[in-house]
Amino acid sequence: MTQKVAIVGGGMVGATVAYYLSKLPGNTQQEVTLYDDGTGQATKAAAGIISPWLSKRRNKRWYELAKAGADLLPQLAREANLSNAVYQQTGTIITRSNDADLESLYQLAQNRRQDAPQMGTVSQLTSEEVSQMIPLLHQPHPGILVSGGARIDGAQYTESLLKIAQTKNLKVKNEKVSLNSDGNIVTARGTVKFDRVIVATGGWLKQTLEPLGIEADIRPQKGQLIELSVKNYEDHQVMPVLMPEGERDFIPFGNGSLIVGATHEDENGFNLEQTSEAKKDLFASAKAMVPELTIDKITGMRVGTRGYSSDFAPFFGPVPFFRKVLVAGGLGSSGLTTGPIIGKLLAGSIIFGGEPDWSNYEKELDIYLKRL
Known part of the structure; x- marks a missing residue:
């Protein structure tokens, strides 16, 4: 018997759910529709470090959830044949100014x-080696240097997975929808069960x-990052991503492309x-690491809204209080890492049913969801 499934939100979680609902055993019994109007989506604006x-x-x-997400992503990338522009294990460098802190x-x-x-592998690097x-x-x-570290482009990730799922059992509706009191989807054309x-x-x-009738413990946070054109090193098309002390994340994408960010703005x-x-702010952080940069090297900015x-x-x-509905929230700035594993777990729950024990990854849901 076919099960009709709706996904509201096409970011890291929603796209991964859609992908696994099209790939896991039992996918032929799933009829999936994803709704997302794209406005403000954190994933589309995100590029980050795993x-x-x-x-x-x-x-x-x-930590256990994030570690599981970091374990899953290289497997998913191979299975889905994601390009290096989407996901690549480049290694991560974390710097410190103090020798004791570094040790x-x-x-x-x-x-x-x-x-x-x-x-x-884990290696200590001198300034010259960095x-x-x-x-x-x-x-x-x-x-x-942690060799297993990686970089990911959120927008390309979701686009790639949704394209795969659309060849199987997924329909994508680029529209804003809401829920009704029964947990069904309210569209501009009426209610869909x-x-x-x-x-x-x-x-x-x-x-x-x-x-x-549910209040979720969620607040929005604005995030911005900048894209820059930098010197292209032909023999360094794959560089590690950098988490520098006191500065924004530094993510080289090769071919003279660099992303720096992101901000964490609670008040906006x-x-x-x-x-x-x-x-x-972001340019100053970039310039602290690459002094010859000029403001005209900024080629773009991305803006999105995270949920905390x-x-x-x-x-x-x-x-x-409403078992028909599954929810994912509060991922914040770790969404690029935790979103994929959450998406896979939710997809498995949809297909296989039962009451999975996720207590190793999260507290009880009723801490975050209250009756109005």
Whole structure:
């Protein structure tokens, strides 16, 4: 019997759910429709680093989820034949100015590597060795290289997975929709009934769930990044991504393309306008690492809205008061890493049913979802 599934939100989670609903055993019994008008989507604006292993966050569940996401992505990239422009394991360099801090980071990396083989090799680098690997940089601090680190382009990721799913069982509707009190989809042409509904609307999750009589613990956060044209090093088309101390993430994409960012702006909510303040902030961070850069080298800016929970932790699964609806939210700036694994878990739940135990990855959902 065919199951009708709706996905509201086509970012990292929604696109991954759609992909796995088209690939997992039982996909021929799934009829999937994805709704997304694209406005403000964090994923479309995002390019980032996949390297959670040296995070100092104390949330152990978050770390296990992020580690699982980092493990999944290279497998998914091979299976879906994603190009290097979408996802590539380039290695990650994390720099420190203080020798003691660098040694502490190295010991953390060695400890974490024991149960995270996806990290690959871990090496200490001098300032000169960092420059050799990323010749754009001027006198960088010494650092730690984690060979399993990667970069990802969110917009290309979602586009690639949705194209694959559309060849199987997915229809994509580029429109804004809402839920009704029964958990069905309200479109401009009327209400459409579904057997299961996955809601992954990021910063808009609170508004999306209100018709169900549910309040979600979500606040929006604006993020901006800049794209720059830099010197093209023919013999360094693949450079590690850089997490520099005190500066924004530094993501070379080869062929003279560089992305720097992103900002974390709590006060601007759903405002999607590019701001001169963010542009100056991001450019100053880029220039600190590449002093010869001039403002005219900025070729573009991206703006999106993330969703954060009050404890900065992601949550996902069947809504406690409305089991037909599954939800994912609170991914924040780790969405590029945690979104794919959450999407796969939700897709498996849709197809295989049951009550999966995800307590290793998250707290109880009723902490984040309350009755209005």
